[in-house]
Amino acid sequence: MSEPTMDHHRWGMVLARPRGLLTAEPFWSETADGIEEGLQHTQILFFLHQVPGLQEELEVYRRWSAQGFVHGVILVNPLVNDPRPALVDQLGLASLHAGVETPAPGSASIVSDNVESTRRVLERLHALGHTRIARVSGPSHLAHTHIRNTVSRQIAQELGISVRIVAGEYSEESGRRATAELLGLPAAGRPTAIIYDNDTMALAGLATASALGMQVPDDVSLVAWDDSASCQLASPPITAIAQDVHAFGRTIAQCVRRIESGESSFEVPEPAHHWLRRASVAEVSPPR
Known part of the structure; x- marks a missing residue:
């Protein structure tokens, strides 16, 4: 069997989360829906993969690189002392850093607020x-x-x-x-x-x-x-x-399209958070 060839139109996103959380909260399913919408009518294929922890996530990147499965990866949920950017760079994978507070020089990043x-x-x-x-x-x-x-x-x-x-x-x-x-x-x-x-x-x-x-x-x-x-x-x-989570997904898709078009370094803001006050919040008076 011949070795798999690199498909420059495949992108992957790995979520390291305990089992059950992906279905318990709508954030990432809505994000994925926005990504899919933003990649409609393109040659770019999007893959979402869930793993239980960081080490499994790192192993996925190694495996994807060795197999030539994806051209790039979307790094979400930035970590304290995050080892992932250096690894994907070492593996030669394109990357989008989504949700960072301070973008790394030369990276393609969606900046959080x-x-x-x-x-x-x-x-x-x-x-x-x-x-x-x-x-x-x-x-x-x-x-x-x-x-x-x-x-x-x-x-x-x-x-x-x-x-x-x-x-x-x-x-x-x-x-x-x-x-x-x-x-x-x-x-x-x-x-x-x-x-x-x-x-x-x-x-x-x-x-x-x-x-x-x-x-x-x-x-x-x-x-x-x-x-x-x-x-x-x-x-x-x-x-x-x-936050407009669907718009966050579309923003990710737009950034992936920019990288596929040849851009490698840019910063865009993620959709802003805003306060939606409902009946669960009351005004209080001293001495509470």
């Missing part, structure tokens, strides 16, 4: 009277988790408020566990608002608050990072730090 988005949500909650705020974060190895945590602490210091951070994993179980921990604190230290790093954890938080006999938003306000139909249909509907 986590710093400003984090600042804005805390300032909005503070303006509504919240001085004890909690964050249920995503996994600590993700760069945007580190950025949001760091900025949250900085903004809390600037505003003179308290921000408590509890680590989550994007899963329903981690949302339940973190919410129970936060709402179990003594009243004087209990947060009046909780921000979750995805909609799955926020929905679990809403159910947990109800199970504990607490009213949303009278006893605690809830905010989800990323919107979804489930957030909109919840009772009460959950306030979101929303």
Whole structure:
């Protein structure tokens, strides 16, 4: 059998996530749909592959390179001390870096706005009277988790408020566990608002608050990072730090097309996040 030849119209995206999360949250399925739409009527084929962790993801890139399976890869979910850009460069694969805060020189990158988005949500909650705020974060190895945590602490210091951070994993179980921990604190230290790093954890938080006999938003306000139909249909509907995820996918597709056309170094912004206030957030008055 002859060796596979390189097809310069194949691109792959690998998601390193625990089994079940891909179907539990809509972000990546909606992103993939946007990519597919953006690549319609082109010769570019898009492949989405899920693996349980980083080492498996790195092995996929090695295998794809050895087989000549793809021309390029879309690197998403930038990591703290990320080994992937150096590896794909070493393997000779084209790459698009999606969601980076600070693009590497000479790279093709979609630039995120986590710093400003984090600042804005805390300032909005503070303006509504919240001085004890909690964050249920995503996994600590993700760069945007580190950025949001760091900025949250900085903004809390600037505003003179308290921000408590509890680590989550994007899963329903981690949302339940973190919410129970936060709402179990003594009243004087209990947060009046909780921000979750995805909609799955926020929905679990809403159910947990109800199970504990607490009213949303009278006893605690809830905010989800990323919107979804489930957030909109919840009772009460959950306030979101929303992004046009489908447009994010189309932006990825447009960038892939630029790379296929010969460009190798550029920066474009990802679709901006914006605040969608719904009934899960209330204004509070001292001394809460």
